[in-house]
Amino acid sequence: MFVGCCVPHISLDPTFMCLSTFSSPWKEAIIYAIDKTNNSHYDSIYEKQFVDINQHKNLPLQDFIEVLSNNFCRYQRQVDGEYQIIPREKQKKFLEHIITGEECFHFSEVGSGKTKVIMPLLCQIFLSNNKDAHKHLARGGKHKHTLVILVPEHLLPDARTQVFRHCLNLNFGQDYRVYDDILSLLHDSVRFSSDKKAKKQIFVTSFNQFKKALTYEKICKKIRPQREHVLIVADEVDDFLDRDKLVFNICSNKANSFDRDTLQCFHDISSAAYHGKEPIVCKSASNPAYWKELHAKFLAIHSEIQDASKSLNKSFGKSADR
Secondary structure (H helix, E strand, O other): OEEEOOOOOOOOOHHHHHHHHOOOOHHHHHHHHHHOOOOHHHHHHHHHHOEOOHHHOOOOHHHHHHHHHHHHHHHOOEEOOEEOOOOOHHHHHHHHHHHHOOOOOOOOOOOOOHHHHHHHHHHHHHHOOOHHHHHHHOOOOOOOOEEEEEEOHHHHHHHHHHHHHHHOOEOOOOOOEEEOOHHHHHOOOOOOOOOOOOOOEEEEEEHHHHHHHOOOHHHHHHHHHHHHHEEEEEOOHHHHOOHHHHHHOOOOOOOOOOOHHHHHHHHHHHHHHHHOOOOOHHHHOOOHHHHHHHHHHHHHHHHHHHHHHHHHHHHOOOOOOO
8 A cells, every 4th residue: 555645647447437437627627636746736736735955955854854843833733722733853853863863763752743843854855955954965876766664563653644744735746655554565566766756755654564575576676775865764663673572473474495504504593502512413514614503593582581570570579580
């Protein structure tokens, strides 16, 4: 499923052959919506509902953020005569810091408006043609035409709502897409373009769906050639970096085809790590260096889990040796 700023071109099929039974203006309106025909009358009606942010192409980033913050209230509800959500100065500064900062990780306190304010403003900036913003978003690399927003599962509905609310009314006539799931890439019509004028795309998805998507060979073949043009933003990054979830909560779309000896090596490595022993079976394998490195990783993971378990037990009043 996906949503775009404009209704994509749909070739007429038998489902729409009943259009011949309609008379104007209904027929013209339906054809305008599904077939993107030129109609200056309808253009003048719909254009009023869109915000033109491409007119600020040459604005400095700080001034551009100020303009977007003023536009932010356009679709906010009013309570006692005031808009419900208004971007604060601290939020504007944090947004600018995210875009211009050299480091990759940025942390903000709970309730700072990351999902409801900062994220939709960041998406608007990405969909714009502002030179200063995209220079920073490239982070010293290639121009970015695809943005992937990763959020924990429980924040996904709210994140989608905020992005749709603030990003589907921009730049009338511009062909961009906002997808509500990364698995949309399984569709043949959803693809990347290497052209400098490539259509901008935003994917709003969860950590788990993103991990699942990367187990599909079809999706990986699409992403890999264009990976330098893709920008990934993780909300609640501490949840994403939870090693237990990353290692033990990943799925696969392929039945394993390992031979018996390889499976035995995996079992030996994991068992040795758990019991704190050296693995025996894999010393005769053709690639012992791989198994040695895997054993070291399993040991580190096991140690971290045990430390977390001890801390949890202590918080419940249990001693570490129980």
